[in-house]
Structure formats: C-alpha cells, structure tokens
Amino acid sequence: MSEKGIRIGGLSKRYGKGDTAVDALKHVDMHVAPGEVVGLTGPSGSGKSTLLKCLGAVISPTAGRMTLGDQVIFDDGWKVKDLRALRRDKIGYVFQAPYLIPFLDVTDNVALLPMLRGVPNGEARAKALELLTALDVQHRARAMPSKLSGGEQQRVAIARGLVNQPPVILADEPTAALDSPRAMAVIKILNEMAHKFQTAIIVVTHDEKIIPTFKRIYHIRDGVTHEETGEGRGFE
Amino acid sequence: MISLAGRDILQAWGKFVFTGVGLGLLIGVTLSMAGIYRGMIDDAKVLLDNSSADLWVVQKDTLGPYAEPSSIYQDTWRGIRGMPGVARTANVTYLTMQVRQGERDVRAMIAGITAGEPGTPGWPPYLVAGRQITRSHYEAVADIASGFELGDRLQIRRNHYTVVGLTRRMVSSGGDPMIFIPLKDAQEAQFLKDNDAILQSRRRTEANPAFNKPGSPDLLGAVIDSQTTNTYVNAVLVQIEDGYSHDDVAESIRRWKRLTVYTRAQMEEILVGKLIATSAKQIGMFLVILSMVSAAIVAFIIYTLTLGKIREIAVLKLIGTRNRTIAGMILQQAIALGVIGFVVGKIVATLFMAPIFPKYVLLEPLDSIFGFIAVVLICVLSSVIAIYAALKVDPAEAIG
Numbered sequence: 001m002s003e004k005g006i007r008i009g010g011l012s013k014r015y016g017k018g019d020t021a022v023d024a025l026k027h028v029d030m031h032v033a034p035g036e037v038v039g040l041t042g043p044s045g046s047g048k049s050t051l052l053k054c055l056g057a058v059i060s061p062t063a064g065r066m067t068l069g070d071q072v073i074f075d076d077g078w079k080v081k082d083l084r085a086l087r088r089d090k091i092g093y094v095f096q097a098p099y100l101i102p103f104l105d106v107t108d109n110v111a112l113l114p115m116l117r118g119v120p121n122g123e124a125r126a127k128a129l130e131l132l133t134a135l136d137v138q139h140r141a142r143a144m145p146s147k148l149s150g151g152e153q154q155r156v157a158i159a160r161g162l163v164n165q166p167p168v169i170l171a172d173e174p175t176a177a178l179d180s181p182r183a184m185a186v187i188k189i190l191n192e193m194a195h196k197f198q199t200a201i202i203v204v205t206h207d208e209k210i211i212p213t214f215k216r217i218y219h220i221r222d223g224v225t226h227e228e229t230g231e232g233r234g235f236e
Numbered sequence: 237m238i239s240l241a242g243r244d245i246l247q248a249w250g251k252f253v254f255t256g257v258g259l260g261l262l263i264g265v266t267l268s269m270a271g272i273y274r275g276m277i278d279d280a281k282v283l284l285d286n287s288s289a290d291l292w293v294v295q296k297d298t299l300g301p302y303a304e305p306s307s308i309y310q311d312t313w314r315g316i317r318g319m320p321g322v323a324r325t326a327n328v329t330y331l332t333m334q335v336r337q338g339e340r341d342v343r344a345m346i347a348g349i350t351a352g353e354p355g356t357p358g359w360p361p362y363l364v365a366g367r368q369i370t371r372s373h374y375e376a377v378a379d380i381a382s383g384f385e386l387g388d389r390l391q392i393r394r395n396h397y398t399v400v401g402l403t404r405r406m407v408s409s410g411g412d413p414m415i416f417i418p419l420k421d422a423q424e425a426q427f428l429k430d431n432d433a434i435l436q437s438r439r440r441t442e443a444n445p446a447f448n449k450p451g452s453p454d455l456l457g458a459v460i461d462s463q464t465t466n467t468y469v470n471a472v473l474v475q476i477e478d479g480y481s482h483d484d485v486a487e488s489i490r491r492w493k494r495l496t497v498y499t500r501a502q503m504e505e506i507l508v509g510k511l512i513a514t515s516a517k518q519i520g521m522f523l524v525i526l527s528m529v530s531a532a533i534v535a536f537i538i539y540t541l542t543l544g545k546i547r548e549i550a551v552l553k554l555i556g557t558r559n560r561t562i563a564g565m566i567l568q569q570a571i572a573l574g575v576i577g578f579v580v581g582k583i584v585a586t587l588f589m590a591p592i593f594p595k596y597v598l599l600e601p602l603d604s605i606f607g608f609i610a611v612v613l614i615c616v617l618s619s620v621i622a623i624y625a626a627l628k629v630d631p632a633e634a635i636g
Contacts, residue, residue, distance in 0.1 A: 049635065052635055056554070056635065058554065058630075058631050058632045058635060059632060084553075084556050084558065085556060086556075087554060087555065087556045087631075088556020088557075093554060093555065093634070093635075095551075095634065095635070099548070099551045099634060101240075101548050101551070101552070102247065102548065103240075103243045103244040103246070103247035103248070104238070104240075108238055108243070111238075112238070112555075113555055115237050115238060116555070116556060116557055116558075116561070121237070144247075160555075172635055
C-alpha cells in the first residue's frame with residue numbers, strides 16, 4: 001500500500017491523570033490511501049470523536065505517530081509547530097451540519113479558505129466556482145447559505161473541504177441530516193472527488209444505508225479499532 | 237481577503253443600524269454636554285468681551301461684579317478717570333431677575349449703563365435692530381435671546397421700559413440674556429424697597445428728634461432723600477490708553493484708591509475658574525458617566541453578537557483562520573458600531589439638540605475630533621471581552 005495518504009500507528013489518547021484517567025484511544029492503527037474513501041463507525045463513547053479530533057489535528061495524541069503524506073504530524077508527544085496552518089492547508093472538513101458561514105454567500109464560503117492562504121480574491125473565487133460546478137451547485141453561487149436546501153448546503157460544505165485540495169478530508173456524519181437519495185448522492189460525490197483529486201477521505205457515520213458503500217471500514221469500540229474489508233463492498 | 241466584519245454587518249444591517257442609532261443618541265447627548273460646557277465658557281468670555289473693559293474696579297476684597305456682590309460709591313469713577321493711563325471709565329450695575337412682559341416673564345441679567353455713546357464701557361457693542369438708549373429713563377436694549385421685540389413694554393420692578401434696540405450674544409455667565417437700561421433706573425431697581433418699608437423708615441426718621449429739629453426744617457427732607465436714593469454702583473469699567481500696561485494701571489488704582497481691580501485675564505479666571513467651576517464639574521461627571529454607559533452598551537452588543545457566532549468562530553478556527561483575523565473581525569464591528577453611533581450622535585447634537593437647548597451649545601470641531609477618537613477608543617476597549625471570548629473558543633466545538 002502506498003505510503004502517501006494519512007497513516008497513524010499506535011495512536012493513544014488519555015484524558016485526565018491518575019485514578020480518573022480515561023484512555024479514549026488505545027494503540028490505534030489506520031491508513032487511508034489517496035483516492036480512497038473509508039468509513040469509521042462505532043457506538044457513542046467508543047472514541048470516534050477523539051480519533052477524528054486527532055486526525056483533524058485539533059487535539060494532540062498522548063502517544064503514537066501520525067503522518068500525512070511524507071510529513072510527520074505527531075510522534076510520541078512531538079507535534080508540528082503550527083497545527084492551525086496544517087489544518088488550513090492539509091485537511092478538509094465536512095460536518096454533519098454544513099456549518100457554512102451565514103454572512104458569506106456560497107462562493108465566498110468556499111473561496112474563504114484559499115483567501116486565508118493568501119490567494120487573491122479573484123483567483124480564489126474562480127477556484128470555488130470550478131468546484132461548485134463540479135458539485136452541480138454553481139447556479140446557487142451568489143445565494144446565501146440560508147437560502148439553500150440541506151443537500152445543496154452539504155455539497156457546498158464538500159466544496160469548501162476540497163477547495164484547498166487537501167490530501168485528507170474528514171467527514172463527520174455528512175449524511176445524517178439527509179434522506180436516502182441525497183445521502184447516496186453525497187457519498188457518490190465524495191467518491192468522485194476522492195478519485196478526481198486523489199484525496200484520502202474518512203467518513204464517520206452511523207448511517208446503515210451508506211455503510212455498505214465503503215470498501216474498507218474501521219470499527220472502533222472502547223478506543224480500539226478493527227478493520228473490515230471484503231469483496232462486494234464499495235460504492236457502485 | 238474579504239472583510240468578514242463588513243459581510244456580517246451587511247447580513248445583519250438592521251440590527252447594526254438600530255443599535256448604532258441608539259448608541260448615537262447617547263453620543264449625541266455626550267457631545268451636547270461638551271457643547272454646553274463650551275457654551276458656558278464662551279458665554280463668560282462674551283460677557284467680558286462685550287463689556288469693552290480692560291479693567292474691572294470693584295469693592296475691596298470682593299470678586300465682583302459677576303461672582304460676588306460689590307458696592308462702590310458712584311463718584312469713584314471720577315478719581316479713576318484722572319489717573320495716568322486711563323482712557324475711559326463708566327459705572328455699571330448688574331442684577332439678575334425676572335423681567336415681565338404682559339403675562340410672561342423672562343429671566344434676564346439687567347445691566348445699568350451710563351449715558352454715553354457706542355463704545356462706552358458696558359454698552360452693547362452692536363445692535364441687530366433699533367437704536368441705543370438715548371433717554372435717561374425707561375428705555376431698554378434687549379438681547380434677542382430674551383424673545384423681546386422692538387416696541388415691547390417690559391416691567392422691571394415697578395417701572396415700565398420700552399425696547400428700543402435689540403442686540404445678540406449679550407448674555408450673563410449663566411446664559412441669561414442681558415437687558416440694558418439706564419444706570420439710574422438700574423440703581424433704583426437694585427436697591428428699591430417696598431412701599432411699607434419706605435413708610436416705616438420715614439416714620440422712624442420723623443420720630444427721631446436728631447433729624448427733625450424745629451430749627452432745621454430742611455434737614456428731615458434731606459435725610460429722607462438720602463435714605464431713598466441709591467448712590468452706589470457695582471463696578472467701574474475702565475478702558476486703558478494705548479501704550480500703558482494693564483497691570484501697571486490696575487496696580488496704581490489698587491494702591492491709591494484702595495479698591496480691588498481685575499484685569500481681563502483675572503476676570504476670566506474668576507468666571508471660568510470659580511463661577512462656572514461647579515457646573516463644569518457636573519458636566520464632566522455626566523460626560524464620564526455617559527462614556528461609561530456607552531462603553532457598557534458597545535461591550536454588551538459586541539459580546540452578544542460574538543456569542544451568537546460561536547459555532548461559526550469554531551469553524552473558522554478549525555479551518556485555520558488566524559486569531560488575529562477573528563479578533564480583527566470583532567474589532568472592526570465594534571469600530572463600525574462606534575462610527576455609526578458617532579455620525580448619528582453628531583447629527584443629533586448639531587441639528588436637534590443645539591438649536592432647541594435652552595442654553596448656548598457650542599460644538600467645537602476639535603471637540604468632535606476628540607469625541608470621535610474617544611468613541612473609537614471606547615469601542616476598541618469594549619471589544620476586548622468579546623475578542624477574549626472568541627479566542628477561547630475551541631475549534632473542536634465545530635466537530636462536536
């Protein structure tokens with residue numbers, strides 16, 4: 001398997017100290033290759049959110065190693081100096097609720113990320129429009145988020161996650177608020193985008209109807225992951 | 237980079253504008269308070285300027301004639317007039333009272349002026365209508381702020397006066413319009429006793445054998461006359477000849493006449509430093525309180541607006557927005573609120589408060605500049621709590 005994409009090995013996260021310490025993650029291993037979409041499932045309290053926060057460079061693990069492409073992000077207590085810039089440049093996020101910025105129109109919601117990197121406004125907007133076109137929401141480019149349907153908002157959120165062409169996208173329950181046809185449409189888009197931009201996508205989900213669409217799934221329980229693969233799985 | 241603050245304001249412009257208008261009314265009151273203070277100082281200076289005097293000669297050891305009662309003999313001016321360096325002198329009497337005209341009355345400062353010509357100390361230096369006083373009794377020149385018009389009949393004590401001239405910006409240090417009448421009339425008005433008191437006094441004098449001697453029939457009449465006439469004035473206004481030092485002439489009068497003499501600078505110090513000092517402190521306190529209220533309002537509004545965007549701020553932080561970009565957004569919104577408030581406040585103070593306020597409101601451009609700087613500084617300080625709250629937001633909140 002390629003060394004690119006995102007890889008974690010022996011990742012652990014402990015909250016608290018002494019008798020009250022809780023091990024949320026216990027030696028978790030995971031690898032997602034570029035262009036691959038994997039699922040991450042688990043019951044409440046299993047460590048799913050903690051794993052997502054570690055993968056998203058929002059919190060630092062207590063131990064273990066995480067690499068993004070060739071770049072080491074965490075290594076047994078050591079971490080990259082500027083996690084904020086790493087999140088901006090290397091990681092895309094798609095949430096259960098789209099969490100679009102309500103006072104920016106659709107184009108600027110997507111263009112904001114490249115703008116934050118210093119890309120000129122015109123260039124950033126052109127890039128955003130290109131992605132919106134790819135996701136078939138270009139006709140709502142000047143609309144405010146409050147005027148969009150749930151499915152449109154989620155597609156805009158995906159465009160925002162992709163706009164900086166990050167090597168990895170973390171999607172947290174992206175279909176939870178959508179009906180089946182729209183949920184399948186979102187998964188289809190994520191697969192297409194992963195293939196098109198060679199992005200590693202990790203989808204956290206409880207959604208039974210989309211779980212069979214993943215070729216590989218990581219189940220997490222009590223802070224420990226189990227990988228499941230199999231023939232017949234995957235998105236058609 | 238797009239302006240996040242600007243976009244947020246445009247999105248919720250109604251909330252911003254209405255908050256700005258509310259803040260603006262408060263700032264308008266604050267600017268007006270500063271204008272009232274400036275107006276009081278200007279009134280005091282105008283009073284001194286328009287008296288055309290270089291020196292004010294008053295009763296020894298008093299702060300007269302504006303800040304304390306002062307009484308000096310009416311012939312004192314003659315001795316002062318003959319001193320080296322003195323160009324002109326004029327008696328003057330001031331009294332503040334209610335002046336009646338028909339059914340209404342106006343609080344005014346009555347100035348008794350000596351006969352003379354325009355330019356005589358104490359006279360109104362210019363008129364906007366009518367003429368100066370030419371008769372020795374029962375004529376008046378009024379400031380237009382009194383509301384009187386040419387030909388109006390005024391009642392001061394028991395006498396009636398016809399308004400023959402109108403002047404403007406002739407006010408007391410308290411802002412009351414001035415009414416000029418002949419000196420003799422003002423002296424009478426100032427020391428006039430009521431009829432019963434005069435009768436009682438005459439009866440006591442007649443009953444006194446020392447004043448009512450059978451061999452001196454004219455003595456009683458002379459004594460009674462002296463009791464019912466006023467031979468005192470409040471001050472002598474002095475103009476100095478060119479080439480003479482005001483301080484030297486003042487010192488000379490102090491030494492030889494045993495009177496208190498104030499130069500223009502000293503009189504200004506009395507008016508501004510003593511007479512209106514309490515009012516100035518009150519206004520200063522109001523300014524401080526209003527500034528604090530404004531700051532509290534801006535802080536509350538900006539804090540509330542920020543708390544309403546916690547999720548968006550968490551998302552912005554998660555996707556890598558720098559703290560200074562988020563802080564800048566909040567700061568810009570606070571400043572925008574202040575700018576809207578200041579513009580509204582300036583309009584309110586200039587167009588609505590100043591024209592209708594019963595006192596003279598002087599809105600100095602420099603005060604407006606300082607006011608603007610103060611508003612911006614208050615807004616910057618007020619945004620600190622909101623910025624602190626925003627920077628404490630954990631980006632993980634966006635993930636859940």
